[in-house]
Amino acid sequence: MELSKPTQVLDSLATHGDMMSHEHDSAATATGKRAPRYQSHSLDECITNLSTPRGPKPVLKSMVTTACERNCFYCPFRAGRSKMARVTFTPDAMAGAFDTLVRAKKVDGLFLSSGIIKGSVTTQDKLIDTVQIVRRKYNYRGYVHLKVMPGIERDQLAHMMRIADRVSVNLEAPTEQRLAALAPKKEFLTELLQMLRWANEIRAADPHQKWASTVTQFVVGAVGDTDLELLSLSENLYRQLGLARVYYSAFSPVSDTPLENVSAASATRQRRLYQASFLLRDYGWSVEDLGFAGSGFLPENVDPKRAYADAVLRSAPIDLQIADREQLMRVPHIGPKAVERLLKARQQARIVDLTQLRALGISRPDDLAPYVLLDGCRPPQQLALFPGA
Numbered sequence: 001m002e003l004s005k006p007t008q009v010l011d012s013l014a015t016h017g018d019m020m021s022h023e024h025d026s027a028a029t030a031t032g033k034r035a036p037r038y039q040s041h042s043l044d045e046c047i048t049n050l051s052t053p054r055g056p057k058p059v060l061k062s063m064v065t066t067a068c069e070r071n072c073f074y075c076p077f078r079a080g081r082s083k084m085a086r087v088t089f090t091p092d093a094m095a096g097a098f099d100t101l102v103r104a105k106k107v108d109g110l111f112l113s114s115g116i117i118k119g120s121v122t123t124q125d126k127l128i129d130t131v132q133i134v135r136r137k138y139n140y141r142g143y144v145h146l147k148v149m150p151g152i153e154r155d156q157l158a159h160m161m162r163i164a165d166r167v168s169v170n171l172e173a174p175t176e177q178r179l180a181a182l183a184p185k186k187e188f189l190t191e192l193l194q195m196l197r198w199a200n201e202i203r204a205a206d207p208h209q210k211w212a213s214t215v216t217q218f219v220v221g222a223v224g225d226t227d228l229e230l231l232s233l234s235e236n237l238y239r240q241l242g243l244a245r246v247y248y249s250a251f252s253p254v255s256d257t258p259l260e261n262v263s264a265a266s267a268t269r270q271r272r273l274y275q276a277s278f279l280l281r282d283y284g285w286s287v288e289d290l291g292f293a294g295s296g297f298l299p300e301n302v303d304p305k306r307a308y309a310d311a312v313l314r315s316a317p318i319d320l321q322i323a324d325r326e327q328l329m330r331v332p333h334i335g336p337k338a339v340e341r342l343l344k345a346r347q348q349a350r351i352v353d354l355t356q357l358r359a360l361g362i363s364r365p366d367d368l369a370p371y372v373l374l375d376g377c378r379p380p381q382q383l384a385l386f387p388g389a
Helices: 006-016 091-101 120-136 152-163 176-182 189-204 229-240 268-281 304-313 336-348 365-371
Strands: 045-051 055-063 109-115 145-148 166-167 214-221 245-250
Touching: 006 091, 006 304, 055 091, 055 145, 091 120, 109 120, 120 152, 120 268, 152 166, 152 189, 176 189, 189 214, 189 229, 214 229, 214 268, 229 245, 229 268, 245 268, 268 304, 304 365
Parallel strands: 055 109, 109 145, 145 166, 166 214, 214 245
Antiparallel strands: 045 055
């Protein structure tokens, strides 16, 4: 059913508002739901508060159509799944509904995706048309995130990167083999990875143009993917293709799909992947610095930075007075901002006591004791009341 009026779109969103629960677009989602639902009963459920430096940003997350000709094994919108109600919005109607919500101060951002009908190129044009109406007719200049359909044309991608603030190409799996087990009608190299390569080339060809940032997402734990596979590709995407962010979505089975009997992936595993990914992106780490077990998985009982510190820094602590930026970033509880403050502070005075670190924004300086030296000496450590606990 195709809906062509803004009021029809808003009414439909009230019953399909959770349609984008499986998509990620922020450092922290507002709902924190572990197992998303795909039918809702409130318009508010399709509005997500993205985490930004200026506070939460309410963003409308929706789809141009919930119909799809692809048969991805994990997806609630896969072709032939009778339990999913199908609805299609015209670009004019979707843009008008969004403008209504903006004027009502309900939202200040749009994240638009779609199922694929009549091919990726045709579907992508509908997303582009929607945003052009939003930009030109309604003069909206705020945040827009557009999903890139697999295998679109390069000119379409360049156009999207001009009119949006962020575009996402969901690789879904870290290798061709994993993708074949997850989404057999998608081509890893030509339909997905090629889109990310083009985006990087488009930015490089005109670095003075304001281009949309690029992100991707993986479905974690449905088809035997390992953390080593996911993070190795993530590192390459950050280093070689300039991705702004990699998202990891812990698999949750959906009824009436080929993977409905596969166990849900661990939320802890998802969290460890994010922690490791930030070390790769923001801390200058490499995959070789991460401690994988023989099976290629990160330990779930400790975060990756702490695992590295326990394995390496306990026997080779870092001297806070002379260590360079890269070395300091290896110490637990010291992030990029704290490193900059520490580098400046030690130009004024020697770091000889852990309490000095509290003034630099390091909230738990005593926890650093096993991993650092102060002016060449190990700091005193408080003995545990219950050793081995």
